[in-house]
Every structure is written in C-alpha cells, then in structure tokens.
Amino acid sequence: MKVKLMKIKVLGNGSYGVVHLGKIVTPVYNQIYAVKSINEYYSSFLRKEKEILLKFFGCPNIIQCYSGFTSFEQGQGEVYNMFLEYAPEGSLLDLMNKYGGKIPENDVKCYTQMIFEGLLDVHERVLIHFDLKPGNILAFTPQHGTRLSTLKIADFRLAKQQGVKDTTSRFRGTKYYTSPKSIIRES
C-alpha cells in the first residue's frame, strides 16, 4: 500500500525542530497529525521524547504519540518525524489570552482537574515533566456534549525518570524525586 506524508503548514517552532500540520495519505484513508520533525542527525532528543510519550498510550490528559519514522525530504535529506495527535484549539496559553487572562472560576476548577489527572499519570510512570507551563498544555475540541476543551500535557523534551542520575543538564549527577508537595533534588 502506498503511504504518503504531506506537510500542510507550520504550526510552530520549538527549540529543536519544527511542528507541521501533516496528513498521512493512503488509498483507503487520510489522517491528520501534528508532525514534529528534525534532521535525522539530531534526532536523538525527539526519539527519546517519543519513547516517553509511548508510555502514555490511552491516558486522556496526555498528548498521544502514534509513531515516528524517517523520511527523505527534498533539500533537507533525512528527516525524523514524530506523529502526535493534532490539538486544533492551540494551548492553554491561547485559551487564557482569549479570556483576557481571566478564565471563569468554575472552568478553572475543571481545567485544573484535567491537568492534575495528567500529572497523576506522569508520576505513576515515575517521571517528572520539568517544563509544565500553559504553552505546553494543549487544548482539544470539547467531547461528549461538554462545553470545555479537553486539556492534555505535551512537550516531554525535558522529562526525566525519578531517581535516575541526570547526565545531560547543568544539574549533572543530580537525582530527582517527587513528593506530594514538591520536586526534591538530591545531589
């Protein structure tokens, strides 16, 4: 079966790689994704993020990642692509801006609960996200007759396993743990 990836438009740029609205076209179906891409040579970060995200299959408040593969692109050579579900409503930051920074209190309670549910799934997998902010929480079309967007935690580029020594950052050699109140750093 012939499968073609079409990159339709740029959704945004991260500190590594670019995110496109992409479409997988086959003779029997077309499917829309957000496709995060980087030159194959620098793809180790993205591959690590994909491995982490695959642990969250079926978690309703974590962005879903489907797979990753390398394609050859004119003028760019080999490019590694990670396929994510597309968030059509942008991020929580966009939502906050839409309300002039003042999301109604009752809505805030529901949104907070969604974020906590996502964080529970993160901590159940003994991970720490390390970059939780409104821009990294994506918004999806309301489901099942509700009025509110569904929020999902995204961008696990900096995520780390708890209790494993950090070999990559300025906190090299540090072990991290979470407690109900805080993240604890232990040198």
Ligand SMILES: Nc1ncnc2c1ncn2[C@@H]1O[C@H](COP(=O)(O)OP(=O)(O)OP(=O)(O)O)[C@@H](O)[C@H]1O
């Ligand atoms: N699944 C998605 N659906 C829709 N838009 C997305 C999706 N993932 C990312 N984007 C858009 O692409 C932009 C870049 O995302 P990316 O996760 O690469 O980096 P970032 O969070 O902006 O920055 P950094 O990687 O430096 O933390 C985001 O700001 C967002 O606008």
